[in-house]
Amino acid sequence: MAEFSKQLERLEAIVRRLESEDLDLDEALKLFEEGVERLRAAREQLSQAELKVKKVLEIESPS
Amino acid sequence: MGARLDLFSAASTEGAWTVGEVTKRARAVIEAGLPPLWVRGEIAGFKAWRSGHWYFSLRDKSAQIRCVMFAKQNFMLPAPTDGMQVFVFARPSMYEEKGEFQLTVMELLSTDQGGLWKLAFEKAKAALTKDGLLDPARRRRLPPFPRRIAVVTSPDGAALRDLQAVIGRRWPIAELIVVPAQVQGAKAEASVCSALNRIARLPVDVLIVARGGGSVEDLWAFNSERVARAVAAMPMPVISAIGHETDVTLCDLVADLRAPTPSAAAEAATPDRVEVLAQCGIVGQRLARALRIASRHVVERLDRTGDRLVRCMESRLEKSGALLTAHSARLDALSPLRVLGRGYAVARDKNGQILKRVAQLPSGKEFRLRVTDGEVNGRVQ
Numbered sequence: 001m002a003e004f005s006k007q008l009e010r011l012e013a014i015v016r017r018l019e020s021e022d023l024d025l026d027e028a029l030k031l032f033e034e035g036v037e038r039l040r041a042a043r044e045q046l047s048q049a050e051l052k053v054k055k056v057l058e059i060e061s062p063s
Numbered sequence: 064m065g066a067r068l069d070l071f072s073a074a075s076t077e078g079a080w081t082v083g084e085v086t087k088r089a090r091a092v093i094e095a096g097l098p099p100l101w102v103r104g105e106i107a108g109f110k111a112w113r114s115g116h117w118y119f120s121l122r123d124k125s126a127q128i129r130c131v132m133f134a135k136q137n138f139m140l141p142a143p144t145d146g147m148q149v150f151v152f153a154r155p156s157m158y159e160e161k162g163e164f165q166l167t168v169m170e171l172l173s174t175d176q177g178g179l180w181k182l183a184f185e186k187a188k189a190a191l192t193k194d195g196l197l198d199p200a201r202r203r204r205l206p207p208f209p210r211r212i213a214v215v216t217s218p219d220g221a222a223l224r225d226l227q228a229v230i231g232r233r234w235p236i237a238e239l240i241v242v243p244a245q246v247q248g249a250k251a252e253a254s255v256c257s258a259l260n261r262i263a264r265l266p267v268d269v270l271i272v273a274r275g276g277g278s279v280e281d282l283w284a285f286n287s288e289r290v291a292r293a294v295a296a297m298p299m300p301v302i303s304a305i306g307h308e309t310d311v312t313l314c315d316l317v318a319d320l321r322a323p324t325p326s327a328a329a330e331a332a333t334p335d336r337v338e339v340l341a342q343c344g345i346v347g348q349r350l351a352r353a354l355r356i357a358s359r360h361v362v363e364r365l366d367r368t369g370d371r372l373v374r375c376m377e378s379r380l381e382k383s384g385a386l387l388t389a390h391s392a393r394l395d396a397l398s399p400l401r402v403l404g405r406g407y408a409v410a411r412d413k414n415g416q417i418l419k420r421v422a423q424l425p426s427g428k429e430f431r432l433r434v435t436d437g438e439v440n441g442r443v444q
Contacts, residue, residue, distance in 0.1 A: 003208075004210065005206070005208040008208065011346050011350075014350070015350055015353055018350065018353030018354060018357055019353045019356070023357055024361065025358055028358060028361075029354070032353075032354040032357075035350045036350065039347050042343055045236050046236065046336045046340050046343070048236055050235055051227065051230055051235040051238075052238045053239045054239070054240050055240075055242075056240055056242040056258075056265070
């Protein structure tokens with residue numbers, strides 16, 4: 001799963017590009033579809049309910 | 064068990080005591096006659112041994128006493144310096160091997176404002192300041208959407224429970240990496256430092272160092288210069304939540320953010336997912352609107368092109384129509400029917416051949432005559 005902050009950054013870039021540039025319909029549609037997909041993934045991540053807790057002593061092997 | 068004090072035998076050489084007997088006896092007398100007591104004096108000749116034991120003298124204008132303070136008594140204390148006025152709570156005794164009267168110190172307090180703690184704190188703070196570690200410009204911004212949050216704290220304290228509850232509610236997307244450490248007692252300093260070292264090697268976005276409230280002694284590890292320097296050297300931003308709001312530790316001072324409680328630290332470290340979801344909604348709206356605008360441009364262009372196409376066709380059609388009318392007028396003028404209309408007639412033989420000359424019309428020749436409204440048959444006379 002992509003890192004959440006990266007996901008949001010990309011979304012922001014997509015929206016800005018869509019808002020500002022004179023794109024042809026094909027490109028605009030492609031951007032829109034990517035934006036919708038990323039938004040869906042972000043929402044899915046946000047609805048995750050359980051915090052994962054790790055104790056370092058358990059995950060670290062003695063070196 | 065000292066030798067019985069016999070004044071008669073002690074008065075002659077036959078009854079002489081050994082050195083060991085005297086010191087042993089002296090120790091018993093001293094320990095029986097002088098209970099543990101508070102003594103006030105000035106520190107002189109202070110020396111901390113590698114074993115952790117401290118040796119020094121307490122003196123005033125007229126006398127001095129040797130003192131020892133063992134490691135198990137002094138481990139949490141900042142070391143005093145020569146010339147410092149102190150109170151000690153000590154057991155008077157005899158160090159038999161050297162025949163020295165000494166105090167075994169159990170507690171040591173500075174008479175200066177705030178005591179030894181305050182002095183040690185100010186000294187370490189000055190050292191950290193000198194190295195620029197307390198410069199506010201050093202403070203880093205916390206990541207807005209942390210993926211991994213590490214926590215150094217006691218594995219079974221309320222602090223960890225609070226942190227876990229708040230992060231679990233606000234930002235469960237994160238992974239919480241708990242590095243248990245001893246946060247009080249003799250091993251706390253080393254334990255916290257080794258936990259910090261371990262985390263420094265892990266891919267962690269933000270670190271929380273937490274400990275519930277306690278006395279100055281309980282928070283000792285977080286006032287150690289060594290721990291403070293380790294915190295300052297962490298590669299990721301650090302939130303410090305040590306003790307209660309009123310106790311500021313060195314660890315708090317070097318951290319990128321100081322939180323009054325572990326729960327507050329967890330809130331500072333995480334966004335609230337409810338708010339982020341609302342943000343996502345706004346992004347979605349912007350996305351839809353942007354697409355609408357982008358497609359409107361395209362549709363408008365398409366419309367404009369269509370209009371031009373239609374206009375173009377229309378004007379061509381118009382031109383063609385005018386031409387057609389002109390042509391049909393000319394055609395009309397040329398039509399033989401118009402000529403017949405004016406009273407002329409056309410004679411043709413039975414093969415349809417037009418009979419224009421006299422020679423074509425001998426007597427008795429049959430022909431057909433076309434007039435404006437039909438044909439009739441005729442014969443030349």
